[in-house]
Amino acid sequence: MPEGHTIHRLAAEHLRMFAGHPVAAESPQGRFADGARQVDGRTLREADAHGKHLLLGFGDERRLHIHLGIYGTYTFGPVPAPAPVGMVRLRLAGPSEYADLRGPNACELLEPGEIKLLLDRLGADPLREDADPDQAYRRISRSRTTIAALLMDQTVVAGPGNVYRAEVLFRLGIDPLLPGRKVTPEQWAAIWADLVPLMREGVRLGRIDTVRPEHTPEAMGRPPRQDDHGGEVYVYRRAGMPCLLCGTEVRTQVLAGRNLFWCPACQPPHA
Known part of the structure; x- marks a missing residue:
């Protein structure tokens, strides 16, 4: 399972590729089709990491929560993106690059209360300035x-x-x-x-x-x-x-x- 430094790198990578731009979102696999439709066309405003959890914000109080687990992987590349290969749970595409997510333990849109429950059960993250x-x-x-x-x-x-x-x-x-x-x-x-x-x-x-x-x-x-x-x-x-x-x-x-x-x-x- 990827350790916390990998998730913090992913947060920075999402900001580099997509921050301030509307992103195209789709779920070629179909398992996140409804969530992808709600993200599609929105602008990435935030990307944050808490331990092994990635949280992406698109301008409202909800967050796209991704936990890679044991089998989750990301692949990146330039646009235009090729036809999806394998079970791509989520594809995000910006002006010049795309990101494909495969096999995550979690890929879901969380409401504010759900976000709080997630964060409240996590311990101190050595990579965060607010860690205790x-x-x-x-x-x-x-x-x-x-x-x-x-x-x-x-x-x-x-x-x-x-x-x-x-x-x-x-x-x-x-x-x-x-x-x-x-x-x-x-x-x-x-x-x-x-x-x-x-x-x-x-x-x-x-x-x-x-x-x-x-x-x-x-x-x-x-x-x-x-x-x-x-x-x-x-x-x-x-x-x-x-x-x-x-x-x-x-x-x-x-x-x-x-x-x-x-x-x-x-x-x-x-x-």
Whole structure:
């Protein structure tokens, strides 16, 4: 599933392509035909991201809500747009470019009350200026759930996914199985302070890079990572391989339905 930096990039991309212009909207697949008709010909005024949720505004109080989920993808190109290929849920076309959305978990028009319900259940987004990390810590500090699971809970922290949670815990030497109630205020402050610039860099680059300058392939004289995920990381998808820092075998286990990766030496078990 795309992590929060991808959705913030999509918001910026929609503004770049369509802001201030009437857009043509259609649903070649047909599953969003009524919603597309209500958007068709309207001008994009806002594009905002909250965690993994994209909200597009077309001049009234409603918002077009898009959540990619596991299978959702976007493709972009110049106009005139070619005939749709595959199950295109929504096509938006502006003066010079178009965007095709396929396979999203959600593509719907929300009324103001529905928007509020959505936003109220989301946690703090490290990429938003209005985020409240203290609110997230209040949830974490009362929980018996592991910090690794809590970082994936979008009602606690909105945006980070499997990569960011594994990598930030490694970078700070925190045991991923540490219960939330045992996470100190100092540890949480360090986690938040690390997530913010890491995710901002993800927005800038369009990929997740988490290794520090002294641990890049060039600095360490090692081959670059070969993975379809892209980006240089410490532990994500490196199960069974030696830790880049200490050489200990990177471990993995399923936690909250996702594969967790960590180094048992660099992230020793909590007492």
